[in-house]
Amino acid sequence: MAGQSQRQAFLNRVASAVPQHDVHDAFVRFASTLLADARHEKLFRRMADRADIHHRYSVLAPATDPSSPSVDAHGFFRRGSFPSTSARMRRFQAEALPLALTAVGRLGLGPAVQGTTHLIVTSCTGLYAPGLDLELAAALGIEPSVERTMVGFMGCYAAFNALKLARHIVRSDPDARVLIVNLELCTLHLQETSDLEQILSFLVFADGCAAAWVTGEPGGLALDRFRTVLLPDTADLITWQVGDQGFDMYLSGKVPGAISHGLRPVLPEILDGAVAAEIELWAVHPGGRTVIDAVQSALELASGTLDASRRVLAEFGNMSSATIMFVLERLMAEAVTGQRGIALGFGPGLTAETLLFHAA
Structure with missing residues (x-):
């Protein structure tokens, strides 16, 4: 039993993929x-300019004609005739596997992927069975x-739950080879609405996929400790419901303030006795510029500490559960053995999922 308690799990590799269509500018035009x-x-245009997002990708090609009644080239989202939930799920099923295979291929595992003992898939933007895992x-x-x-349906922090499960598996079976796929097609859930707050929430979301390989073999990032924090009196700030015309997202403008206020008192618990200045690698889920700013301000982090998160937001937007893995991928490419790190993700609840790790 003593030997089992000392087993370590390692996030050996992470790879990412996005669809080919950059839709950010087309969405901003259409949303207006x-x-x-x-x-x-006018307010929307100003917020779009301040969002610090330059590219977002979708499985749907954008309309090239600014006067088009549809945001996409093939009329999937046509004004006055947005698709039903079933139509969106059919599109999800058609698009999910190719994107997932691209991300897994970029792990560079070759034939070794056939030795996968455990497969974990996360998504909150599409459901079907037999599913993507099969x-x-x-x-x-x-x-x-x-x-x-x-x-x-765990939202933006689901990757943490996948990593937790992978860690448990590897610690109980040192020969396990765990493949994780986080796939989200958020752009399939655009709603036809004139509500400014809802349209602003659509401004940040995008499609993307991350694949990860977790084993007991040293290398990459050692998964040291997870901690979940449920911020009080915030359950209504982020919601995700199945509606008749897609999944209905509500993202309150109060989220950054709730995160800033809620993180301060639980920081010692999250850092497990360390102090923020001792953490060298920071991976914060880029739910939006104001979310990143809130974390940086609440934890009094130096300028540049969250640059990896800001780069992912600028280049890809918020891809729900896949996004934190995009950030970790960038940190892994730059990490030096022994550096300590922390990952934080936020989602419905309002829940903060955290991971302490170190570069192996």
Whole structure:
């Protein structure tokens, strides 16, 4: 039993992929036309300029004609005729596997991927069965008997739950080879609305996929400790409901303030006795510029500490559960052995998931 308690799990590799279509500018143009109030349109334009997002990618090609009644080239989101939830799920099913295979291929595992013993898939933007987990196993040549787990509808912090599970698996079975796939097609859930706050929430979301390989073999990032913090009186600030026309996202403008206020008193618990100045690698889920700013201000972090998160936000937007893995991918490329790090993600609850790690 003593030997089991000392086993360590390592995030050996992370790879990412996004669809080919950059839709950010097209969305900003289209969203402006949804706002009948000229003051709201002006405010939206100002917020879009301040969002620090330059690119967001989608499985849907953007419309090239600014006067088009649709945000995309093929009329999936046509004004007055937005698709039903079932139509969105059919599109999710058609697009999910190719993007997932691209991300897994970039791990560079080659034939070793066929030795996967456990497959974990997270998504809060699409559901179908037989699902992506079975399709991936078949396409990658993994044994059909592989242990599969789907983590669904946990939102932006779901990758932490996948990593927790992978850590438990490896610590109980040192020969385990865990493949994690975090896939989100957020742009399939655009809503036709004139509500400014809702349109602003759509401004940050995008499509993306991350793949990760977790084993007991030293290398990459050692997964040291997880901690979940539920911020009080915040349950209504982030919601994600299944509606008749896609999934309905609500992201309150109060979220950054709640995060800033809620993190301060629990920081000693999250850092497990360390202080922020001792942490060299910071991976904060880039839920938006104001979220990153809130964390930096609340924890009194030096300028530049959260640059990896800011770069991911600027280049890709918020891809829900996949996003924190994009940040970790960048940190892993620059990390020096022995450096200590922390990852933080936020989602419905309002929940803060945290991970302490070090570069192996």
